[in-house]
Amino acid sequence: MADVPDAGGFDLYDDEEDFRTVVDTSFWNQPKIPDYTPLAHFGRFEILGRIARGGMAEVYLAREWDEAGKARHLVVKRVLPEMEDNPDLLRMFLDEGRVATRLYHQNVCHVYESGEIDGVAFMALEWVWGPALEQVVERAGARGGCIPWPVAVEIVAQMAAALHYVHHAKGVNGKPLNIVHRDVSPQNIMLQWNGTVKLLDFGIAKTSSDITTGGAAVGKYGYMSPEQAQSQRVDPRSDIFALGIVLYEALTGKALYDRPTLLDTLSAIVREPVPSLRAERPELPDQLESIVKRALAKDPAHRFQSAGEMKAALKQVLRANGQVVTDQRVALFLEGLFTDEDRQPLRESNRVLTGQFTPLSPQQASAALSQNVTYQTFDHSGGSIAPSGRPSAAPKQIPTPFLVLGLIVIALVMGGLGIGLALLLMS
The missing domain is CATH 1.10.510.10 (Transferase(Phosphotransferase) domain 1)
Known part of the structure; x- marks a missing residue:
């Protein structure tokens, strides 16, 4: 990418597809994310609240940390217990994750990772914060x-x-x-x-x-x-x-x-x-x-x-x-169009757990929340994490392993009802 002048606090970069210089506004006008106390752990993910439940899966707002103590919010989608013995639905879920992890585009919700934790199929997805x-x-x-x-x-x-x-x-x-x-x-x-x-x-x-x-x-x-x-x-x-x-x-x-x-x-x-x-x-x-x-x-x-x-x-x-x-x-x-209340990622009614998770003790939750939270943007194009939201110079492979609020990812859950994308052999 070519060097471009300073933009008064914004990052400028060359949009090679449209051949123009654009401003990176990853955090522009974004509301502040509350420091939710985690309710449970699922593997390395802190579960903050349930966003939606569908016929095949539940979707949760989650948080994860890197080795430097930096955190990002994401969505964890996991198969319902009653669906785990349905081979067709389970295969559909796993196929979705396998294909979607290959897609890297600024206008496509990215699947960071898919696989199993403790025998439960899951996907970790980009959190798209805003209305449908x-x-x-x-x-x-x-x-x-x-x-x-x-x-x-x-x-x-x-x-x-x-x-x-x-x-x-x-x-x-x-x-x-x-x-x-x-x-x-x-x-x-x-x-x-x-x-x-x-x-x-x-x-x-x-x-x-x-x-x-x-x-x-x-x-x-x-x-x-x-x-x-x-x-x-x-x-x-x-x-x-x-x-x-x-x-x-x-x-x-x-x-x-x-x-x-x-x-x-x-x-x-x-x-x-x-x-x-x-x-x-x-x-x-x-x-x-x-x-x-x-x-x-x-x-x-x-x-x-x-x-x-x-x-x-x-x-x-x-x-x-x-x-x-x-x-x-x-x-x-x-x-x-929307109020400050509309912009809240989770309402109190979402801060509940089902039997799928073991709740954290108050001491565990307090310890998790006491970490020094630094939020950052994550590149979805296949490059490594960069604080500016742009890819850093040396790319690395991303592992293959919330109207507003909960509705942001309901469409994802609806995948379990037989809705979504298909890979077809074209004529």
Whole structure:
């Protein structure tokens, strides 16, 4: 990376993908994390409170320490005891971890590690602190408005960048992983309080050798592509259709395919024409109407042929209309929507344990909390930890072993209900 001038307290670095210098705002506008007393230990992780429970796993806010006494917060997802004897669900869980640990992108929620502790399958994931896009749309609607269109476009553009990376990711052998997410939805798009955007939920990952040509439809029904709805073979263009739905809903605040029954929903996806975007918001640029219609074409051949192509079209609309949307702009928008209470990582009701953990004694908890806590950002691109949030010079391999609050990772738990990503052999 090239040397760049001082930025008054922020770190500057070269964004080699977009060929521009950007400001690293990893901690910008981030609320202070309370020094929660740990409730239990799970391996080397301090368990701080339960965020969510699903049909397959529970998700906890956790903390871990390095040898220098520095701490980071993360999410620990572990299989429910009643699921441990279900080989199919256990394999799904382990496959998710194995695949997701290979993905390193600034707009993808990273899985740091997966494996077993005391015979219990778990994953350690990046903690994405902020609301889901679904909650942002709902909160804006409750206040009688919509997300400002440039902000909505930038959010979706970042998701397109994430999907482009995921679709083209390669395994350790250099061969394409052939990933299709198949569950792109507002529930799985997270906005951190500092304005960054993350894609998450890789709940039904398969290896490249697990060839899937059809079978049961997988994903949230209102965000399926026509080919998904008909249990046909899917490829990355199916994710582009889902992202088109997300774009429409983020711009209008209305569900595109919300129908009374499942059959009606699937029928609408397959047969109904795309409604006019500008009929809902006449002030929107004409180009956005075209982008939505193209992304939502029933025939995959008529859609954007890559997520990168869709990202480029969205960025062009912003440039043509003189709009520059930074992380700070997104963060300020969120600050106006949500309260300080919304921003609390855990509420008292979350500070409970189930029978899966052995609680710490008061003395143990006090001793853990008395450590000299230094928080830092962690690189998710495969490099080593650097206090600035940028990769340090010598990369090292990362081990393969919270609306707001708890909802941040509910989508992750929903992986146990058969929702998420699949690796497919593409045509």
